[in-house]
């Protein structure tokens with residue numbers, strides 16, 4: 001470990017901020033993390049009703065751009081009968097994309113540690129049955145040669161395809177099962193339903209990433225909090241400081257160089273400041289005048305992704321489903337892009353997930369929508385039907401098996417959607433000493449992977 005002696009202030013203890021703090025501590029920097037909430041993890045947070053007040057759950061959702069439009073039974077009954085006792089719930093559906101860009105355990109291996117992950121291939125839900133995995137060996141032999149030259153092509157070809165929409169690519173290559181693969185995977189890779197916004201380059205990069213490394217999806221045993229708590233432990237045990245309940249009010253910049261951060265306790269000087277807040281909120285903390293107009297205009301125009309999630313607790317699940325994850329596409333739902341793609345995941349139903357009491361099976365699911373649709377009750381009602389219908393296709397008697405269901409809606413699942421119309425900012429900003437990490441930043445993967453990879457990129461820059 002080389003002691004560099006520079007001081008770093010990290011604003012936000014989400015996965016991106018915690019990973020950056022961990023990696024920079026390893027490099028010998030003095031690191032202080034400022035977190036406005038009383039806990040670490042940001043959007044990668046698991047709620048545990050045995051140690052947290054269940055009444056706080058809705059409040060917690062609202063802090064992270066979420067609401068709870070539906071539940072079964074109603075929320076008051078869930079509270080009064082303590083139906084969630086013994087379960088751990090993430091803020092909403094979480095499965096971490098796999099393949100070569102899934103890097104959280106590469107970070108932990110540097111710390112001689114790891115997070116236990118459940119992994120699954122992706123299956124596909126049909127009208128009355130399912131395929132697992134999605135593509136049989138026969139399918140692969142038949143259809144892959146059509147696109148293999150694209151999937152395996154180099155970065156220069158991918159770059160040329162960056163501005164070609166999946167709508168165009170599907171019209172060109174999409175026949176039979178290949179069409180289905182491209183329609184479903186491009187949407188699930190980006191959490192966007194509108195094929196005209198999805199980049200072909202990005203889709204093929206992600207498909208290429210899935211050809212090596214872990215299975216296509218993974219889920220941390222014990223929930224998402226397992227990752228953030230482990231990172232926070234490492235930071236605290238290695239001389240880093242995490243200041244909870246300490247919102248940063250301002251990132252102080254002077255003559256195009258970062259100077260430090262301002263909190264209620266006054267100004268604290270840092271050589272480097274790393275922002276992990278939603279990038280659209282950056283100019284609440286830093287004076288716009290420190291940045292070129294084009295940078296400000298771009299950042300302010302960026303949009304996130306949304307979804308309706310559902311957590312179902314069932315008293316019985318077909319053993320053939322346990323541990324597996326399934327995709328579906330529902331046609332003509334009337335959302336942006338018309339068709340809606342989603343996932344139903346039984347990794348959390350595995351007894352090894354550690355998320356449900358004995359004899360309880362937790363199933364998590366989500367269906368993609370836009371941030372605006374995630375705030376529209378009429379659209380959400382239709383999406384709830386879509387989720388229930390697809391669970392019913394897998395478990396025809398699920399209503400008789402249901403103990404409870406909660407349906408959180410989210411309008412900032414990804415901080416910034418990875419689409420043709422959104423150009424994510426890089427890790428380095430135009431202000432000297434100010435860097436960005438998190439899922440709003442240009443880095444491989446989306447969601448958790450993007451946040452982790454952005455921190456790994458920062459590590460190489462300092």
Ligand SMILES: Cc1cc2nc3c(=O)[nH]c(=O)nc-3n(C[C@H](O)[C@H](O)[C@H](O)COP(=O)(O)OP(=O)(O)OC[C@H]3O[C@@H](n4cnc5c(N)ncnc54)[C@H](O)[C@@H]3O)c2cc1C
Nearest residue numbers: 012014015016036042043044092094095248438439447448
């Ligand atoms: C419901 C839901 C489902 C998701 N599903 C998936 C999934 O299936 N797969 C996947 O890979 N990703 C998923 N994501 C996205 C994933 O959770 C995020 O990409 C990931 O948590 C990375 O977040 P981050 O580090 O960019 O920042 P965040 O988690 O947003 O952390 C930012 C932190 O900054 C803090 N903060 C903000 N302002 C201040 C301030 N002024 N001062 C101090 N601190 C501040 C916040 O409190 C927060 O802790 C999902 C997200 C949600 C909400």
